[in-house]
Amino acid sequence: MKPTNLRSVSASTEVSAGAASSTPTFSWNDVVRVSQPEFNPNDSSNLRGFFDKIKACNRGAELQSEFLPFVVEDQIVGYIHKGFAENLRSFEDVFILSKDNCDGGKLMLHQSLKSADDRTRAVGEVIKCLAENELIPGIRNELFPVTSSYGAPVFFSLERAAAPYFGIKAYGVHMNGYVEKDEQKFLWLGKRSLVKSTFPGMLDHLVAGGLPHGIACGENLIKECEEEAGIPRTLSSRAISVGAVSYSDIDGHRFKRDVLFTYDLKLPESFVPNNQDGEVESFKLIPVKHVANIIKRTDFFKTNCNIVIIDFLFRHGYITPECFGYLDLLQSLKSGDCS
Numbered sequence: 266m267k268p269t270n271l272r273s274v275s276a277s278t279e280v281s282a283g284a285a286s287s288t289p290t291f292s293w294n295d296v297v298r299v300s301q302p303e304f305n306p307n308d309s310s311n312l313r314g315f316f317d318k319i320k321a322c323n324r325g326a327e328l329q330s331e332f333l334p335f336v337v338e339d340q341i342v343g344y345i346h347k348g349f350a351e352n353l354r355s356f357e358d359v360f361i362l363s364k365d366n367c368d369g370g371k372l373m374l375h376q377s378l379k380s381a382d383d384r385t386r387a388v389g390e391v392i393k394c395l396a397e398n399e400l401i402p403g404i405r406n407e408l409f410p411v412t413s414s415y416g417a418p419v420f421f422s423l424e425r426a427a428a429p430y431f432g433i434k435a436y437g438v439h440m441n442g443y444v445e446k447d448e449q450k451f452l453w454l455g456k457r458s459l460v461k462s463t464f465p466g467m468l469d470h471l472v473a474g475g476l477p478h479g480i481a482c483g484e485n486l487i488k489e490c491e492e493e494a495g496i497p498r499t500l501s502s503r504a505i506s507v508g509a510v511s512y513s514d515i516d517g518h519r520f521k522r523d524v525l526f527t528y529d530l531k532l533p534e535s536f537v538p539n540n541q542d543g544e545v546e547s548f549k550l551i552p553v554k555h556v557a558n559i560i561k562r563t564d565f566f567k568t569n570c571n572i573v574i575i576d577f578l579f580r581h582g583y584i585t586p587e588c589f590g591y592l593d594l595l596q597s598l599k600s601g602d603c604s
Contacts, residue, residue, distance in 0.1 A: 268509060280290035289466045291565060293549050296454075296468065300555035314561025319597045325515025333362075335372045335431055337420040338385075339411040344432030345372050352400055359387045383419030392424045401427050403462045406492045407424050409435055410478040413540050414604040415524065425437040432520035434602070435475065438486045439573040440504055440528040442471035442494070442538070443553070450553045450581065452574070453538055455493070455545040457567065464567040468559070469545070470574055470595045471530075471538060473495070481507070493537035494548070496530075504530040507580060510572045511601035524603055526571055529580075530532055557583055572598060 308314070315461070333350055335343035347537065350372055353360040354547065364370045378384045385408070401424075408422035430434045442453045455469040462541045473552075474489035476482060483506070490501035502577050507527050514521040538548045551559075557578055560571050576598050578584045 285463070287551070289562075289565070290392075291466075293456070296549070296565060297318065297555075299565075300558045302554075302558070308558075308561060310588050311561070312584070312594050315571075315575050315594055316590065316597070318560055318566075318568070318575070319512075319600065320513055322512040322568050323597075323600045326513070328515045329365050329520075332432060332515075333370050333372050335433070336400065337374055337411070338418070340417075340499060341359060341497060342411050342413055342420060342433055344520050345430065346518040346520070349400075349430055353391065354394060356391045357393075359391050363428075381419060381421045385423075386471035388421060388423060392427045396426070401430055406473065408478045409433065409475065419478065425475055425477075429516075429519035429521045432522060434604075435473045435514060435521070435523050436482075436488065437473060437523065438482050438528065439525045439570070440472040440486060440530055441574065441577045442496075442530045442532050443577075444532050444534055444536075444550060446534050450541045451550045452553050452556050452577075453494075453532070453548055453550050455538070455540070456547050456549075461544060466546070468566045468570070469483070470509050471548075471569050471577060473525075473570070473573075476526075481500070486528055490530075492542040493538075493540060493545055495541055496532075496536075500532065500536070501530065502585050504528040508576070509603055510576050510598045511603040512569065512572060522601055523569065524601065525569065525573060527576055537567070552579065553578070553583060 271575070278440050291300055329344070331342040334341045335345050341350060350362055353372070354362060359375055361373045361375055362370065363373060365506050374384055388392055392401060396404050403426045405425040407425040409423050409428050410419040411423050412419050412581070414434065415436060423431060444451045444453070457464055457467050457469050459465045465469045472486070472489050474485060486500045486504060487498055490496035491498070493542050505528060507529050509524055509526050511524045511556060512521070548578060556574060559565055560574060
């Protein structure tokens with residue numbers, strides 16, 4: 266097989282790390298073709314492609330000075346772009362924009378909003394208005410907890426689509442489903458539905474979902490397993506919690522501060538995933554070594570999925586200390602505030 270131009274493979278699917286709107290045109294045949302060792306036989310120990318994917322999820326660090334802290338009960342719970350904050354001035358019974366000559370100012374909630382329920386309701390009404398004016402697209406009708414760190418008190422709940430506009434910590438559960446056969450490991454990959462509002466048609470690992478308010482990670486994973494891949498509780502309950510990865514990404518007015526709890530699930534050879542919620546177009550079982558090649562050589566994956574799979578590659582021995590940059594890449598898996 267004669268290698269083709271790697272740049273053309275990536276460019277045809279290039280999307281932003283935010284809410285991608287362009288629709289990629291690659292097929293499973295393209296995925297399999299580019300994953301083959303002979304497609305680029307000289308990149309087996311080169312980690313540069315992995316570093317590029319980590320960088321794509323951690324843009325804009327130099328722009329953080331453009332954001333104001335969002336403070337609730339003296340705790341910083343998020344960051345909001347100074348330009349976007351101007352949209353909140355007219356909601357003076359909900360938000361207060363203070364100016365401080367020392368620290369540049371901050372965003373706070375009105376002191377009359379004492380309880381979590383009152384805050385959730387009031388902020389929700391503001392989000393609804395902003396969405397109607399197309400300032401916050403893609404409303405999900407799903408609430409994320411607003412907190413200073415994981416496990417800390419929840420001050421209120423915020424519409425998921427608004428999370429990056431208020432720079433709150435957002436949490437998710439991501440699971441790699443793998444199969445062992447013929448002394449080789451394979452990963453089940455999904456291809457996202459073309460009607461998804463974010464990253465349509467891109468590759469995904471087997472199961473992933475945001476962590477809404479009021480549900481534990483393990484129970485949320487079991488729910489997502491059933492919805493996204495038709496994995497029954499008898500199997501999904503065997504998933505092993507293996508850690509977390511994090512990233513920090515600034516894109517315009519959006520500041521994503523995400524922590525993804527990672528899981529592994531060893532599946533029987535006979536299992537075939539079956540999507541239940543219409544969000545996955547199809548699945549394919551691919552050797553882990555070939556999945557690594559896809560990440561290094563293309564932009565086929567939804568951006569944060571790359572981090573989760575790279576973590577899997579470390580833990581299962583596919584990236585070893587003999588690779589130049591090993592420790593730097595390992596540390597970069599927690600580039601965001603992992604708290």
